[in-house]
Amino acid sequence: MLTDAESQFLKDLLHAPSPSGFERPVQNVVREYARSFGAEVRTDWHGNVIVVVNPGGSPRIMLAGHCDQIGLLVKHVDDRGFLWVHAIGGWDPQVLIGQAVQVWTRQGPISGVIARKPIHLLSPEERKVVPEIKNLWVDIAVRDGEEARSLVEIGDPITVQLGFRPLRNNLVCGPAMDNKVGVWTVITAARRVAEGNPQAAVYAVSTVQEEIGLRGVQTSAFQIDPQLGIVVDVTHATDCPTVEESQFGRVKVGQGPVLYRGPNVNPVVLERLQQQAGASGIPTQLNGLAVPASNDAAQLQLSRGGVATGLVCIPNRYMHSPVEVVSLDDLDHAATLIAKFCLSVTPVCDFTP
Structure with missing residues (x-):
């Protein structure tokens, strides 16, 4: 105990x-x-x-x-404000899709999400493709690239949402x-x-x-x-x-x-x-x-x-x-x-x- x-x-x-x-x-x-x-x-x-x-x-x-x-690292900020990332350590990209994330900036954490095109819009061919890290982006809910670059620097680390949850039988889960x-x-x-x-x-x-x-x-x-x-x-x-x-x-x-x-x-x-x-x-x-x-x-x-x-x-x-x-x-x-x-x-x- x-x-x-x-x-x-x-x-x-x-x-x-x-x-x-x-x-x-x-x-x-x-x-x-x-x-x-x-x-x-x-x-x-x-x-x-x-x-x-x-x-x-x-x-x-x-x-x-x-x-x-393991985590991610900001490699590029595009003109629409989306963050493109490289992996820190060994990820299965499929477990990242749909995750809430935090970008750890010098000013503090910024919340974001990783998602993909909704299933309604995926073609039959796209549904069969296993995603790669290079195909994933982080959405931090900014208006454009200028706003994103005022908040995030190249090289900022990213984690999935931290913490843990208690489960039955004295087990816990989390990243x-x-x-x-x-x-x-x-x-x-x-x-x-x-x-x-x-x-x-x-x-x-x-x-x-x-x-x-x-x-x-x-x-x-x-x-x-x-x-x-x-x-x-x-x-x-x-x-x-x-x-x-x-x-x-x-x-x-x-x-x-x-x-x-x-x-x-x-x-x-x-x-x-x-x-x-x-x-x-x-x-x-x-x-x-x-x-x-x-x-x-x-x-x-x-x-x-x-x-x-x-x-x-x-x-x-x-x-x-x-x-x-x-x-x-x-x-x-x-x-x-x-x-x-x-x-x-x-x-x-x-x-x-």
Whole structure:
């Protein structure tokens, strides 16, 4: 069960914009919350926010959750005032049609919509065409291009309408669960570590620019030089139609965080995570990963001389859409498991495979 402060932290994260390269608003939320429980907080020039608990401890453990979300970027303003955009990160253009959006300008957010020609006016051929990002425009309800250019600059980021909605069975849905729930998990784990008696130094990092190339984890890991690392991201839930368990594993929302096994994961880290889960009655799910992860774990493992890396993921239905679905119970269990792992690590622990 989340505390009131933890619930408010999650709400604040989900209402703050953070397209890759424009993460400052969500990072401000992270800094404020981390300072509330007395952690050491610093921000590097790349934009990573590093939250440190017990900095003099040993070994150094890095917890990484990327804060950036997919979005759009204003590329052109035409003479009628419509905005033409490029994608930041990987979108399925079909989920953008009919969405309310916000353009994040220097003066503040401007509301807009993405739509297309009404179905009544589409020819039979047009109805069969799958739209591309280059065919979509944003309508901000201006009179002409001059008015639009007085409000919007080239390069302004755009997100779908932010926020979330509660669903049944302690589930929630909204955009940017990927990966603000990962940020929430690592920072909350750090807070729970701070309430204990850690021997290890814990560096919980809200990393930037994962969605455009796993960039922030590279620079932050180089600075911290951790011996151990745990990455928290979302993973595809397979408990919905059309997603094959035989290809992607059996992953259910609300059944606990997913622990990954494979070449991207140090087996001793995985074993300790499983031991802590079993000893504390924390539900987990196991999945396999035969290649480097498509998230921060791929780069964290390779930092400097190599980092003993674990991968803990939150099941997510409908990833990279405006209606991503996750379980608050899975978040709570993930944060508790990671905190217990960190508290169990001592200077004499050996994570040699």
